[in-house]
Amino acid sequence: MSSSAGEQNRIHGRSRLASAALYLGLQMLVALIAMACFSLPLPAPPEKFALNPVSRIAAGGAEQTVDLPDFSSPKGDEAEIRYRTQFTYSPGAGPWAVFLPRFLVDAAVLVNGNEIGNSGVGLSAGKAQLNLPLIATIPSAVLKTGQNQLDILVRADPPISKHLEAVYAGPESELRPAFNTRTKLFVVLPQIFSAWRVLLGLILAMIWASRPLEYDYGFLTLALLVGAGRLAFLDYNSAAALPYIGMLVVFESALFVSFAYAFLGRKQPGWQPLLFLPGVLIPLLSLAGGDTATKFAFLLLGPPTVLFQAGIIAVILARAAIAGGGKETYIFGSAMTIIIVTVLHDAATLMNLLPGPKYYFSVQAYSAMLIACGILLAARFVQALRKIDGFAQQLIVKIAEAEEKLKQSFAREEARKRAEALSAERERLMRDLHDGLGGQLVRIVALSEQDHEGAVPTGEAARAALRDLRLVIDAMEDVEGDLLLALASWRERTAQHLRVHGIALDWQVRAKPSDLTFPDLRPWHMIQIMRLLDEAVTNAVRHSGAATISIILRTEQKAGERARIHITVRDDGRGLGEAQSNPPGKFGLANMRKRAALCGATLTIESDVYGVSVDLALPESFPNEPSPA
Template sequence: MAAPGLMRAWCALVLLLAAWAASAGTLPIHSGHVAPGAHAQDDAHAEWRPVSLPDHWGRMRRSGVWTYRIDLGPCPAAPAGCRQAGPTGLAIPRAGSRLELWVNGHLAAAFGSVRDTGPQAGEEHSLHPIWVDISPALLRPQGNELRIVVSGGRGLLPGLSRIYWGPAAEVRPLHLARERVVVGGSVAVAWLSAMFGAAGLTAALAARRSVRPAAWLFTLCAFMWSARELMRLSLDLPGLTFEPRFAGMSLALGFTVLCGALLLLRLLQMHRRWQPPVAAAMGLVGLVLAWAYLGGRADGQRLLQWLQAVQVLATLTAPAAFWHWWRQRNPANAWLAAGCIGISGLGVIDTWRLYLTSDPMGYEHLRLTSYMAIWLLIAISAAAFIRINRAMHLEAVHKQELEREVQAQRVELEALHARERERVAATAVDAERTRIMRDMHDGLGSQLVGLLSTVQSGDYTREELAREVREAIDQLRLTIDTLEPLGDDLSSLLGQLRFRLEPRLRRVGIRLDWQVGELPGGERLGAHGLASLQRLLFEVFSNVIKHARASLVTVYAAHQGWNDANQIVIADDGCGFDPQAAHAGRGLENMRERARQMGARLEITAADGAGTRVSLLIGSPEAA
């Protein structure tokens, strides 16, 4: 639909020029006489006065009903016999609002009722060109008189333009060319405005929150102007009253101007909080006046005055836009300034032609107001495109800068991580070295010191000496075992202890009852925790061998599903001991310290003559 509308407008302009060139022999009528009142058939009480055409009533402050008397001269087709002549016609570029055409005292055509001033009196015809076929039966061979009765009380542009009179083959192309320009231009403007509105609606729904107000204002401007042009095209449709369409056109124009002004101020970063309420108040005034006009309580002049006030206030954005561009010269602001100045210029040109200039041809010229919104929408779209393109460019630049910074940070973090790994490895080596030294000091070292004291005292047997040496060897093997990876399997750790200690238990006459199940969750202890557990359990078995004088040691280990913990119990049937005795305090304290480091709970139950029970709960929240 778009391409035909646009092409029709341009082709019509070309046809208009071609039609004028082809009808060089058809001269327009520039003068006549005019009298107030309706004098279609008689001159009684007619006060005729000369008039030049075009005749714009707005400049002459004329209203009501007036009659034009124009001398057409002889029949242009065949002065010798008009009835045998070809078709004749009248082309009137602009007239209205309502009119009747009388040729030689006979009604040739009527556009609305010039005598009825009620709501159904007729429609506005001043926006579209008028064509009238003149019947040869109405013409005289020598002299012909045309009378045009015009009623312009409600009209947008009341008056009468020049009249083109002659053979239809010469005059009709002029009418068709102008009609195509007027109608085709309105169709193209309505379509383009609707397309701009659809694009604005898409942007309003998809844009981020800060951009949505401008997108909605743009959408309202476009759709309002499209609606105005569609109502303008429907003015000549039969059966539709003028009042609602006139009110709708006025409101659409006023709302478009208000939304456009708010949009420009927002894009120029000159919007203030008081501006939307003021615009809303002015829009409300327009709605009230339109309601009063439709209800017959006010005339159309009030609505036109409101529209003029809105346009005057909105025109003030033009110098603001120019000043903003002058201070911040960039392509986007230049487009906005051009848009403001352009629409203001188009409005000034129309106002100058219709009301200010002395050239009467201003009434007949095509009005440029219809193209104001298109120019504004194009300017805003161009400015928005430039800003979006610039924002995308800045985003790309910032993205590159961010990538460079991230790369630099990555290199720095990798270097820092490498240094941290080296520090952690060195700390781990130091901690492991310290642990080995402590284990050798507390285990093998103390065992060797005891062995040395026994040898130096000379009070020993071979069995006692062999036992001390075997304990020293076991301590050495335990230290070596802690250097090997234990994995995260507690069952394997207990199995390794059994492999080391069961032969020794048998040598001293202690039987081992092994009740060990699957023990998951060893990974929660870590390597250091597993080594501490191994050392703690070895110390328990060493105490049993040295001090318990037991015949049976029971090892019970199982996983408790209700609290996701592992329990290890070592019980003997030996002599037991008093946990509160002074000589037992140091060993028990070491065992409790190791359990605390693992996050486990240690319970020791013992009594003289009742054996000893050591319980270790690993992985329970209650143990932490």
Template structure:
């Protein structure tokens, strides 16, 4: 490497080292810190000749000069070290109504027009970047001219000075809390208030109406703070703004009390009295401009909030419900925030502080959303229960219709069967019955041939038996249902001539509890045929003089006995006993078969009094008695 090149490289290295050292020194120089200025020299231009005086910042005109109407200048000495930065800046949390700022004798900021009534910019923070060329080495001075009106919350907060990078986060936080958050809160309150009023209108529940009205009042109150130019209605709007807080507390008190069903007439009267007192105090303050009246007004609203919270606390302790505890939490939140603001603004008179009360409504919104969810859940549960009941009622109606259909079908079937049975009965009566009667008449008129009188007599008796059997069958199958006692009486009437002809006396013994037993027509026919078989056997073979027929009821069982004294009669004459049944074993089998169709049993045999046929069968249920089963065929 040439000597010249080495010299160039050494020179470049030295320059690099020098730059690094210079950079390190500059980096090690600390950035000036943000400083808060809390003293100023005040010149009140509304009182000519008034001496200047040193005041502490923040300075709220409502408390220090309630009647001041015009301009007041605040002269503030700025610390030199706070301005020793690349971009010095000022941060004002609150100032207004309108104001002008001069830095070292040069105007640097003008906010608001000088016309009556004055616009109001006192609710917005301001960040002012100071021109670097105006910064002096020493003796930097700031003059803020504040122009305000009575009852318009004019004044000046503390002044923060320092690098813009350190003041910008403070400014953004203040903008989010005081301006952007206020507009979000306004839109949310207005939307939820309109929704609550709509729900109240549709459901006719005033609890939602009070909540909706309170939200709309609160939305207007928050937005009114940022209304820069109220026009000629400034005084009226300020009075409405002061009264709106009490109206909001009254509406929310009614909402909370109605939600827990504690809105008694007494509570309503107390809330009405509170609104009347608030109206009186706000009008008096608007007329006399006395801060103590507004302090009393806000304290009264705070007391109402605390009393409402106590009611909700008692309800929550008594009911142990989540809704009650949530309402208590919302009321306590409002009470705590209100107490903090009252102490801050009315006792400490802190002009630069921001209100917390405006955000207490978020807790009430949460309560409202919870209540809507609860109502929706209850409505959904009620709808499901109504659907379940409707489904159950529909199923019950379907079952009833099905039952009615089956009953109607069975009734139609029974009517059809009855009609067909009536037709068959008429045909048997007019056809077979008529032929039997004609045959009997012919036999009676026929002269008996020699040696055949006995055969003719037996033919006549056989025809009579056929006619009697036909009559019994027709009586038992009539469509009009008769009791068992009536059917037996009909058979007695049919058999009386035959019994008298045979010299047999009938003893009728029917118990009252069995007399009205009603049986299906098929059952009645089987019973009559068993009894008829027994009587036929007695008339033809028993040679009896007395027969006893007994009908009795033993619990759920009916018992019919036919007892004759024929066996006893023959025992006295030494004659052998007759066959117990016509046809022997065949007759017994027919009786047993008929008894089994009835679900019962029959016993035939000797008795101390003679010969007995004993039939027992269960009493059918009413539903079974209503239907006539097709029992059996004839027994030969």
């Protein structure tokens, strides 16, 4: 057991070492690629329009010849340095302009003592990190044919060093392409990034609203919106806004640390709120001093805090990747490596520790990284939706299969019930045939064996048996619960039977057709009803001496009860007479009551000097099984 566990630990250790080597190797490669990108040349006008060397004039008037780019700041805390040079103007090449690819922090351009351009009066004033170029068209009234004096005033407050990369003077058509390209890179692209941050923040906010327990969406949403608000509403040229800019920069990076923990599914550490503390100290320290104290507080607590927080994120990402994180961890870690490299580069550039042009890339890299993380989260959300859709499709298929099985089960159950119903119906019909037709046949056999006078003719008994058979056949016809249709054949046979005896049939329907339809009316119900009516008609023919027999279908509603359909057989004969005192023993009345009870109906028999009335009140719904008598 211990040997097996040790072998597993060694395998796990080798796997972690391989993951660490892969992750760290990837980050080193990403860092080298990022540093190589810093040295890529930016578009510049033709070299023949470059003015070099130039004279640098300090505040005291001392003049020194320097080669551009000039990265050295003179001793002292001068807020402005003047660079002076000359260029030769030749008419005929169109308008001329002066182009400054890069400067710190603001610059003013003067030709022959006349100011023609000033970056310190625009919205970009004071923004050292934006890498903004400046082009100034020279009015024709200012230019002189031949030599013209050009002065460049570079402004920056300590501790930021003054800087001038290059100066170009020549036809504007030759200088404008380089300016336009740099403007797209350092003005338009950041604006696009800002718009993307706002849009992505709103999208993630909507996702977070639908999934409030997934805090990674919430932290990244807040970071995106804080950054977008900082860029949109705070002016870098305002000394009063700078402390709040620094505070929001720190808050934004602290929120990103929280996002990293949530993204990796880890619990937020207890010390995490301390990451917001430097952001709170920046405006507090600015209250203790003037503009210089504010700028020092911003520089000392802003970028270093962001770099420290980026290091925290890099460490937890590295640990997650080495522990077996997925490709998202590698992508996220590579983005953080780029951020750390660009922040270190920009800090070294700001402190004048790096040779070459002073360009800043951390803002663009940070915005791109935020957008990439937002897209990564949105892709995760889309992937989750796809999984949900796939699960839903599988669920639909399984539900369809279950429905099909259920339908088959219902079909089998329905077939079983139908078979049972047919069997029960067959047994009832057999009983009815036995009671009706079977009895008639027995009677025919008995009559055929009698040869004495006074016996009932065999033919009459056979006709009675035939009528009973027809009654059973008619009752088996499917009339979909239509009582009137079910009684149609019985009415014809009854009318023909009464004509033989010279009795008129009065058929009356006093109910609406819709009231005469019973969905649960079955053939065995009709057999009982028809035989009951047959018995009532036969009794009237044999005993009443009536001239007319009325069959009335009517609707009757008593107080407090629902309406019921009644079938009444009424004759105009002499009534029951003495038989009325003991009706159950005469004329098959007991059998009639039994048939009514089987159907759940109520039978009422009334007799007076005007005849006999047999009334059958049908139930609201017929029973599935015969009701007990």
